[in-house]
Amino acid sequence: NAGVTQTPKFRIxxxxxxxTLQCAQDMNHNYMYWYRQDPGMGLKLIYYSVGAGxxxxxxxxxGYNVSRSTTEDFPLRLELAAPSQTSVYFxxxxxxxxxxxxxxxGTRLTVL
Amino acid sequence: xxxxxxxxxxxxxxxxxxxxxxxxxxxxxxxxFLWYKKYPAEGPTFLISISSIKDxxxxxxxxxxxxxxxxxxxxxxxxxxxxxxxxxxxxASVAGGTSYGKLTFGQGTILTVHx
Numbered sequence: 001n002a003g004v005t006q007t008p009k010f011r012i013x014x015x016x017x018x019x020t021l022q023c024a025q026d027m028n029h030n031y032m033y034w035y036r037q038d039p040g041m042g043l044k045l046i047y048y049s050v051g052a053g054x055x056x057x058x059x060x061x062x063g064y065n066v067s068r069s070t071t072e073d074f075p076l077r078l079e080l081a082a083p084s085q086t087s088v089y090f091x092x093x094x095x096x097x098x099x100x101x102x103x104x105x106g107t108r109l110t111v112l
Numbered sequence: 113x114x115x116x117x118x119x120x121x122x123x124x125x126x127x128x129x130x131x132x133x134x135x136x137x138x139x140x141x142x143x144x145f146l147w148y149k150k151y152p153a154e155g156p157t158f159l160i161s162i163s164s165i166k167d168x169x170x171x172x173x174x175x176x177x178x179x180x181x182x183x184x185x186x187x188x189x190x191x192x193x194x195x196x197x198x199x200x201x202x203x204a205s206v207a208g209g210t211s212y213g214k215l216t217f218g219q220g221t222i223l224t225v226h227x
Contacts, residue, residue, distance in 0.1 A: 004155070031213055042116070042201060042217030043156070050212050058214065090155050097205070097213035098144055098163070103155030 002026050004104035006091050012110045013081040021076040021107050023091030031094040032074040033058070033101060034066065036087040043090060049074055081111045115139045116204050118218035126226055131189040133221050135202030138183065142204040146215070147176060147187045150199045159200075160187070163207070192225045199223075 007022045025032065030051045035043035035058075045058030049068040063085055065077040074093075078085060088108050092101040117136045125131045133147075143164035148156035162169040162176045162185070169176050175188045189196055202218040205211055 033214070035217075040121075040219065042118075042203075042219045043215070044217070045214055048212060048214060056212075092155075094213050097211065098207045099213070100146060100158035100161060101213070101215065103148075103157070105153070105155050 004091055004093055004102050006089075006104035006107050008107060009105070010108045012112060013078075014112060015081060015083065017081050018077070018079050019081070019109075021078070021089055021091075021109075023074045023076065023104060024072050025074075025091075025093040025102070026072065027093060027095070027102065028071060029093035029095045029102075030071065031096065031101075032068065033092045033094075034064075034074070034076045035090045035092065036060065037090065037106075038087050046076065046089075078109075083111050085109065086111045113138075114219075115142075116202055116216050116218040118200075118202055118221050120221050121219070122222040122224070124224045124226065125192050127194055128191045131187075131192045131196065131223055131225065133187040133189075133200050133202075133223065135185045135187075135218050136183060137185075137204050139204070139206075139216075140183070141206045142216075144205045144207040145176070145178060145185050146203045146205075147174075148201045148203060149196075150201060150220070156201060189223075192223075194225050194227050197223055197225050 034046040047066040146161040147159040203215040
């Protein structure tokens with residue numbers, strides 16, 4: 001049982017480039033989330049999904065897009081990367097709204 | 113507007129003593145609270161949670177207290193161990209309705225336990 005996996009672990013992008021951060025979970029959780037953590041700050045919600053085909057914006061969605069075609073996968077797309085998107089990105093999943101969220105190991109992204 | 117605040121950036125305690133981490137919130141709609149622990153280069157891991165219908169929840173060395181009137185919760189670790197050294201995040205959510213379990217996090221407190 002791998003839990004929540006994220007790839008890549010590290011990435012450096014140039015301004016204006018695009019990339020997709022991958023997230024997968026093998027716990028059959030319906031709820032999945034993307035967060036970003038800036039230095040010295042807590043995690044902020046970017047997007048979330050309550051099931052395949054259903055996604056919605058969180059607190060800081062600008063500059064990002066998501067899709068959820070399967071229960072297992074929840075990729076996060078960055079279009080036209082900007083230095084403000086330099087952060088650590090965490091994916092999480094949960095089996096319900098009153099259950100804890102399980103987090104992946106994170107992707108450290110630097111935009112130069 | 114920071115709805116969940118951890119006002120102490122860091123805390124240092126001696127091994128075997130009690131660690132008390134504090135968290136305040138402003139949104140009275142929050143009814144489910146969680147504590148997460150995070151080591152460097154890893155994702156947060158769940159520690160303990162509490163529903164607003166309770167004022168205390170225990171799990172081994174970890175106890176969370178909730179004071180709804182003060183909008184304050186705290187995490188007690190007794191006895192503290194060097195392996196507890198990590199960043200601790202408080203998080204809150206509105207369990208029902210259309211919140212879908214979205215968590216609002218505090219900024220984190222760095223706990224250092226000295227041998």
